[in-house]
Structures are given as structure tokens and as C-alpha cells.
Amino acid sequence: MENIFSVLDHVNVWQNLLDVLEKESDNPVDFAFLEAFQFAGIEGSFVKLIAPDHFRQNWLESHYKALVETTLRKIDPAIEGYKVSIANVDRKIEIPQLNLQAVPLPKKPKVSHTKKELPSLYCHYSFDNFIQGHCNEVALKTSMAIAQNPGEKSMNPLYLYGSTGLGKTHLMQSMARYLLAHRTSDHIVYRNAEQFLNDAVARYKGSFEEKKKAIAHYSETYEKADILLLDDIHILEKKEHTQELLLHLLDSFRLHHKQVILCSDRKPAEFSQMSEKLISRFEEGLTVSIDALDYSTRLEILKNKASDLSFPKEEEESIFRCIASLPISNVRELEGFISKMRANQELMKKTLSLDFIQSLAHISANIESPSLTPQHIIETTASTFGVDSSLLSSKKQNQSLSLPRKMAMYLCREYTSETLQNIGSLFNRDYATVIASIKSIKKELGTNNSLSQKANEIKEALRIS
Numbered sequence: 001m002e003n004i005f006s007v008l009d010h011v012n013v014w015q016n017l018l019d020v021l022e023k024e025s026d027n028p029v030d031f032a033f034l035e036a037f038q039f040a041g042i043e044g045s046f047v048k049l050i051a052p053d054h055f056r057q058n059w060l061e062s063h064y065k066a067l068v069e070t071t072l073r074k075i076d077p078a079i080e081g082y083k084v085s086i087a088n089v090d091r092k093i094e095i096p097q098l099n100l101q102a103v104p105l106p107k108k109p110k111v112s113h114t115k116k117e118l119p120s121l122y123c124h125y126s127f128d129n130f131i132q133g134h135c136n137e138v139a140l141k142t143s144m145a146i147a148q149n150p151g152e153k154s155m156n157p158l159y160l161y162g163s164t165g166l167g168k169t170h171l172m173q174s175m176a177r178y179l180l181a182h183r184t185s186d187h188i189v190y191r192n193a194e195q196f197l198n199d200a201v202a203r204y205k206g207s208f209e210e211k212k213k214a215i216a217h218y219s220e221t222y223e224k225a226d227i228l229l230l231d232d233i234h235i236l237e238k239k240e241h242t243q244e245l246l247l248h249l250l251d252s253f254r255l256h257h258k259q260v261i262l263c264s265d266r267k268p269a270e271f272s273q274m275s276e277k278l279i280s281r282f283e284e285g286l287t288v289s290i291d292a293l294d295y296s297t298r299l300e301i302l303k304n305k306a307s308d309l310s311f312p313k314e315e316e317e318s319i320f321r322c323i324a325s326l327p328i329s330n331v332r333e334l335e336g337f338i339s340k341m342r343a344n345q346e347l348m349k350k351t352l353s354l355d356f357i358q359s360l361a362h363i364s365a366n367i368e369s370p371s372l373t374p375q376h377i378i379e380t381t382a383s384t385f386g387v388d389s390s391l392l393s394s395k396k397q398n399q400s401l402s403l404p405r406k407m408a409m410y411l412c413r414e415y416t417s418e419t420l421q422n423i424g425s426l427f428n429r430d431y432a433t434v435i436a437s438i439k440s441i442k443k444e445l446g447t448n449n450s451l452s453q454k455a456n457e458i459k460e461a462l463r464i465s
Contacts, residue, residue, distance in 0.1 A: 014039030047082040125173040133297025139290045143171045147178040150259035155286040157260035162290030165330030186226035193235040200242045229261040243275045250281045292329045294383035299324040315354045325461045374412045381408040406437040
């Protein structure tokens with residue numbers, strides 16, 4: 001009887017792994033990616049998997065090997081790892097010998113993008129200089145995966161959304177640049193939605209010859225494209241005829257397994273004057289958000305973009321942390337502040353000391369930040385611990401979330417006027433849990449130097465003492 005149960009457990013082991021990842025992983029790409037693999041049984045102490053293609057096999061080995069092996073061992077300690085084969089590759093098919101003359105197939109003409117397309121891309125936008133943080137990690141990994149293997153049904157179309165200045169266009173153009181460099185036989189088109197709108201409208205304006213030329217241009221540019229990247233599609237709201245054209249394009253691209261990548265400042269459900277059919281097409285693929293910059297990402301971007309500036313050596317780290325703790329929500333605002341520092345150093349010959357930076361930002365180290373709210377505390381705490389702030393209010397109990405959750409509760413109680421009941425509601429916990437969490441974290445802060453240092457880092461980011 002034990003053997004029967006063992007076999008049943010093995011049959012379900014891959015589904016068990018997917019269930020565990022869906023509950024514990026804060027990265028939806030993990031689950032969506034691994035779901036494409038097929039479970040083919042147990043061989044010795046190894047799980048046998050079937051990958052749909054070589055790309056998935058290689059990507060699994062380079063990005064998910066440790067995650068999958070660790071999770072499998074949690075499910076069954078007897079499992080040592082996994083083995084992957086490619087679907088339909090190992091099966092040999094007998095091909096009948098026919099006496100037919102070979103007919104040369106028409107070769108797809110090689111398309112050169114260098115002169116035509118690359119000038120429309122910003123030269124400094126690429127995957128290499130995109131700074132990854134918790135706020136954009138899923139969007140970056142998804143974009144890189146699609147750039148390397150476009151046309152995957154579960155990720156077509158890819159719909160990126162987020163507020164202005166968070167890096168959407170940077171990612172879009174990074175994908176376009178990568179595709180242009182590595183898929184030179186494909187017709188790859190990157191356009192802003194305003195260009196698409198103008199090209200669509202031009203087909204109905206001017207003389208017969210002008211309209212004929214505009215129709216040919218539209219067809220050649222969009223209908224014959226193999227990969228289409230369309231930025232700022234929110235521009236098309238209220239443009240009913242152009243929305244209809246885009247709908248036909250999306251249907252055609254999906255039918256022929258051709259990749260579409262879209263970008264907007266809001267998620268599909270938030271459009272009030274966009275075709276419902278078009279919204280449903282947006283949602284058929286993969287929708288990924290880019291969130292507001294968290295503290296750690298602001299810090300990394302700042303260090304990267306201000307690397308040419310000179311700061312007093314003993315104050316440099318404090319200066320970076322001071323700037324990163326400013327209520328700056330996007331990259332453009334951060335770049336604006338860096339430009340202000342650069343102008344003062346190069347033109348006004350100012351020394352970029354901590355005192356000067358504080359005066360430049362109109363802040364005082366001794367004044368509590370007006371943005372010190374429970375939500376600000378939660379976001380900063382989550383960022384410092386490297387977790388998604390939304391998960392602190394989830395029901396998950398793993399250690400990676402429990403500790404930052406307790407820390408955020410403690411800081412909310414210490415530095416805001418919120419009641420214990422209100423703090424509990426922020427984290428979906430009851431009154432007693434909040435009291436126990438605060439008591440626990442206070443005790444640990446007294447004995448754990450590493451945790452105390454982490455608490456000081458959070459308080460410094462929040463500018464509280």
C-alpha cells in the first residue's frame with residue numbers, strides 16, 4: 001500500500017511544485033514560465049520534465065535551476081533534481097524516400113534595420129544600463145525573455161504599464177534594440193502610438209495618390225511587420241477608428257504567432273474610452289506593471305547616474321541616502337535633481353557637502369518628513385528587506401515576509417499616531433497579533449546587531465531618529 005501512495009505522490013509532484021510557487025513566489029513570471037513544462041515521471045531520484053523548446057530548457061537551467069530543485073526537495077526529500085528533454089526531439093520519424101527533384105524554396109529577404117530603424121531609438125537605452133530593482137524586476141525579466149524568444153503565446157501581446165518616468169520606454173527600446181541586433185531577417189517595427197495614429201489617419205487625407213502612398217506605407221510598416229512594438233497606446237483612447245485598426249492588427253499578429261509589445265500609463269481595465277474588444281486583446285497575453293521607485297532602486301540609480309560628481313569622501317554614502325529618501329517617484333525627477341547638483345558643482349563651483357545637498361533639497365535632517373505615513377514606512381521597510389510591499393499584508397507566513405512585517409508594524413507604532421487596531425488592519429492582522437509582533441521585534445532588536453543595523457537603515461531612509 002505504501003508503494004501505491006508513493007506512485008500517486010510522484011504523479012502529482014510537478015503540480016505540487018507549481019502550487020507551492022503560486023502561493024509563495026512574489027514573481028508571477030516564475031509560475032507562468034514553469035507551467036509550460038510537462039511532467040514525465042520519476043527516473044531514480046530525478047524528476048523528468050519535457051520542455052517545449054531549447055530556449056525554455058536553457059532558460060530553466062540558467063535562471064530557475066536552484067528554485068526548482070529547492071522546491072522539489074521541500075516536496076519530497078528523496079528527489080535529488082530533475083532532467084529535461086525537448087518535446088518531439090527524441091522521437092525518430094521514418095521519412096519515405098521519394099524520387100522528387102528538389103525545388104529551391106524562396107528565401108526570405110534579409111531586412112537591414114541599421115539605417116532605417118536604429119535612429120528612432122535613443123542610443124543610451126539598452127538592457128545593459130537598465131537598473132533593476134524590486135519595483136521593476138518582473139518587467140525586466142519578462143522583457144528580456146520575450147526579446148530572446150518572441151511569439152510565445154502566453155506572453156503575446158506583452159502589455160507593460162506604469163506611471164510616467166519609471167522606465168517603460170527604456171524597456172521597450174531595449175527590446176527593440178536587442179531584436180534589431182539579433183533578428184536581422186525579421187521586419188521589426190518600433191513606433192509611438194502617435195506615429196501609428198498619424199499613419200492611420202493619413203490613409204484618408206489628401207489626393208488619390210497621397211492616400212494610395214499612405215495606404216502602402218501603412219501596409220508595409222505595420223501589416224507586414226514580424227514584431228511590433230507600440231509605445232504610449234493610451235494616446236489612442238477616444239480614437240475609435242484607429243482602435244479598430246489596432247484590433248485587426250493584434251488579431252492578425254496572434255494568428256500568425258508574431259509578437260506584439262504594448263506600453264501604456266495605465267492597466268487595461270482603467271481605460272474608460274477604449275474598445276472592450278481591444279481591452280480584452282490586451283489582457284489575453286501577459287500584463288506586467290512597473291511600480292513606483294522604491295528606496296533601494298532610487299539609491300542604485302542615483303549612484304549610477306551621479307558617478308561623475310565629486311562628494312566629500314566621508315559624507316558620500318550619507319549624501320546618497322539623503323537624496324534617495326526624498327519623495328521622488330520616478331527616474332526623471334531623480335535625473336532632474338542630479339542635473340541640479342551637477343550645475344551647482346560645475347557652474348557655481350559649489351562643494352556638494354551633506355549640508356549643501358540638504359539645503360538644495362529644502363530639507364532639514366532634524367525635521368520629520370511630511371511623507372512619514374504608515375504606507376511610507378511599509379514601502380521603505382519592504383524595500384530595505386527586498387520584498388514586495390503588498391505581500392506584507394498577505395496571509396503568507398514565511399520568514400522572508402514575517403520579519404519585515406513585524407518591523408513595519410513596530411515602526412508604525414513608534415513613529416505614527418495610528419492605533420493598534422488601525423495598524424492591524426493595514427496588515428490584515430488582528431489586535432493581538434500586532435501586540436505580539438511588536439513585542440517580538442523589540443526583543444530581537446536588543447540581541448540581534450544585524451537586525452538593529454537594518455532598523456537604523458530604514459529609519460535613516462525615513463529621516464527619523
